[in-house]
Amino acid sequence: MTETPYRITLIEGDGIGHEVVPAARRVLEATGLPFVFVEAEAGWETFQKYGTSVPEATVEKILATDATLFGAATSPTKKVPGFFGAIRYLRRRLDLYANVRPAKYHPVPGAVPGTDLVVVRENTEGLYVEQERLYARGKVAIADRVITYEASYRIAEYALRLAERRRGQLALVHKANVLPLSDGLFLEAARDAAKRHPTVEVREVIVDACAMRLVREPQKFDVLVMENLFGDILSDLTAGLVGGLGIAPSGNIGDRAAIFEPVHGSAPDIAGKWIANPTATILSAAMMLDHLGEREVARKIEAAVDKVLAEGPRTPDLGGRATTEEFTDAVIQALQNNPEF
Ligand code: NAI
Numbered sequence: 483m484t485e486t487p488y489r490i491t492l493i494e495g496d497g498i499g500h501e502v503v504p505a506a507r508r509v510l511e512a513t514g515l516p517f518v519f520v521e522a523e524a525g526w527e528t529f530q531k532y533g534t535s536v537p538e539a540t541v542e543k544i545l546a547t548d549a550t551l552f553g554a555a556t557s558p559t560k561k562v563p564g565f566f567g568a569i570r571y572l573r574r575r576l577d578l579y580a581n582v583r584p585a586k587y588h589p590v591p592g593a594v595p596g597t598d599l600v601v602v603r604e605n606t607e608g609l610y611v612e613q614e615r616l617y618a619r620g621k622v623a624i625a626d627r628v629i630t631y632e633a634s635y636r637i638a639e640y641a642l643r644l645a646e647r648r649r650g651q652l653a654l655v656h657k658a659n660v661l662p663l664s665d666g667l668f669l670e671a672a673r674d675a676a677k678r679h680p681t682v683e684v685r686e687v688i689v690d691a692c693a694m695r696l697v698r699e700p701q702k703f704d705v706l707v708m709e710n711l712f713g714d715i716l717s718d719l720t721a722g723l724v725g726g727l728g729i730a731p732s733g734n735i736g737d738r739a740a741i742f743e744p745v746h747g748s749a750p751d752i753a754g755k756w757i758a759n760p761t762a763t764i765l766s767a768a769m770m771l772d773h774l775g776e777r778e779v780a781r782k783i784e785a786a787v788d789k790v791l792a793e794g795p796r797t798p799d800l801g802g803r804a805t806t807e808e809f810t811d812a813v814i815q816a817l818q819n820n821p822e823f
């Protein structure tokens with residue numbers, strides 16, 4: 483009997499994307515699961531080649547496959563006519579409403595032991611509707627922050643389901659004490675969604691207090707859900723709790739498509755040297771497998787990564803001297819030597 487292969491779109495993007503995505507692909511291939519990989523283009527190099535950072539062919543491939551693994555895309559520092567950021571465009575175009583950012587302890591310098599939480603960030607509205615205006619001859623600026631019942635309910639529902647699969651705890655993060663209409667609406671929708679998930683223990687936490695508690699006792703959090711800007715900020719904080727950019731994975735999940743990517747960018751300062759740490763991309767690939775229902779294999783990839791992070795070889799960002807390839811070889815070896823595998 484042949485199993486139906488998973489169809490995966492791979493987008494390297496720019497810079498170290500060309501190094502970390504092939505590394506993650508090798509780890510996926512080493513799991514023994516059947517995959518068909520489809521390569522697609524997006525980002526700054528793609529813009530220079532075709533005049534668009536996301537060609538239609540890329541959107542079609544993403545929609546036609548089961549999931550997508552994205553490396554990183556460069557954004558030019560100066561405004562370039564016609565250019566737009568690839569990942570932000572894809573989030574909007576494909577309605578990838580849930581930005582999912584786990585922060586889990588891995589044995590790297592500076593990580594807080596016992597941390598195992600997930601920030602679920604609403605990805606489509608809030609201040610990111612990008613509606614700003616100037617008044618009073620440029621001395622007053624106003625930005626719109628859009629909160630809808632529907633988007634709040636949908637993100638809360640996603641977070642509640644995730645909490646059910648984890649330790650059953652959800653923090654609703656808000657600022658309804660100052661913003662009773664907008665954050666009040668977010669809370670109302672989330673409370674309504676929570677009524678249908680009685681096994682999840684829900685608590686409401688004000689965002690500033692939440693930031694402090696995350697720093698002091700991150701072990702007390704399981705799943706956290708919040709609107710766009712709060713999620714942008716707190717998910718960088720939680721990435722910092724577990725060792726920073728080199729290892730933080732993420733997912734952008736919608737009903738029609740899901741794109742997994744490392745939190746870091748294209749790292750032009752080290753691109754082409756083959757010393758990038760592929761951990762964040764390998765962990766993003768593990769998240770992708772989890773999303774596809776391959777929870778056991780995802781867990782084994784994580785265990786293999788942890789073994790190599792603990793015992794070495796490590797890449798230079800973590801104080802070692804290994805290349806991207808050497809680190810990846812070690813992960814594959816750890817995966818294949820796992821007696822449960
Ligand atoms: P960055 O994340 O690319 O790099 C920040 C620092 O971390 C650099 O010193 C880099 O060498 C290091 N670093 C990042 N990932 C690493 C890895 N896997 N292994 C070892 N070291 C790593 O952020 P930066 O420099 O602010 O942005 C560079 C470019 O990436 C910009 O064009 C920016 O717009 C883009 N970017 C793209 C993102 C995406 O595609 N989702 C996210 C963030 C930035």
Ligand code: MG
Nearest residue numbers: 714715717718
């Ligand atoms: Mg950010």
